[in-house]
Amino acid sequence: MPKQEIILGIDPGFGRVGYGIIERVSDGREWKAVGFGCIETSPKKSFVERISEIHEELEKIIKKYKPTRMAVEELFFFSNVKTAIEVGQARGVILLTGVENKLPIDEFTPLQVKQAITGYGRAEKDQMQKMVAVVLGL
Numbered sequence: 001m002p003k004q005e006i007i008l009g010i011d012p013g014f015g016r017v018g019y020g021i022i023e024r025v026s027d028g029r030e031w032k033a034v035g036f037g038c039i040e041t042s043p044k045k046s047f048v049e050r051i052s053e054i055h056e057e058l059e060k061i062i063k064k065y066k067p068t069r070m071a072v073e074e075l076f077f078f079s080n081v082k083t084a085i086e087v088g089q090a091r092g093v094i095l096l097t098g099v100e101n102k103l104p105i106d107e108f109t110p111l112q113v114k115q116a117i118t119g120y121g122r123a124e125k126d127q128m129q130k131m132v133a134v135v136l137g138l
Contacts (some may be wrong), residue, residue, distance in 0.1 A: 004023070004068065005068050005069070005119060006021060006022070006024075006065060006066060006067045006068050006069075007018075007022050007023075007033065007067060007069055007070070007071055008020070008021050008022075008025045008065065008069075008072045009070075009072075010061065010070065010071060010072045010073065010104070012072060012075075012087060012090055012091040012094050013087055013090060014041060014047070014050050014051060014054065014086050014089070015040065015050075016038050016040050016041075017038065017054055017057075017058070018036075018037075018038050019036065019038070019039065019061060020033065020035070020036040021033070021034040021035040021036065021067060027121075031136060032137065033136040033137075033138055034065060035061075039054055039057040039058065041053050041054065041085060043086060045097045046129050047086060047089075048132045050091045054090055054093055054094065055093050059101075062097070062098075062104060069103055069104045069106065069107075070098040070104070070106070072091065072098070072105060073107075073109070073110060073113065074107050074108060074109045075091065076110045077133070081103065083127070095108060095132060099109055113128075114128060115136070117132060117135070119132045121126060
């Protein structure tokens with residue numbers, strides 16, 4: 001029997017950080033959804049307070065689900081440089097939180113994620129949602 005594997009997947013941001021936890025089941029070829037959600041920070045708070053909140057909430061998620069590895073989406077394209085820098089800094093906090101918790105970290109571009117899930121690297125969000133639901137039995 002394969003060893004237990006629990007993956008924490010992260011879609012980084014600073015206003016919203018999406019996350020999902022999946023676990024390998026049965027013979028090791030199937031996955032099930034264990035948990036998912038969104039860390040939302042208030043635009044009324046300072047940027048430093050917001051990334052601190054991301055760190056704290058991510059620590060709680062890691063303690064609760066005890067993942068064995070982390071997958072983080074790489075930044076792909078931003079038309080707004082200020083937003084790209086802020087998301088990049090939040091992503092750094094996310095990566096550091098994973099490292100502090102001794103999690104191996106895999107990084108994927110949005111194109112790689114779409115290709116793996118739907119077989120098409122330019123898939124739309126609704127196509128992604130449908131395929132994730134099918135794969136995870138949601």
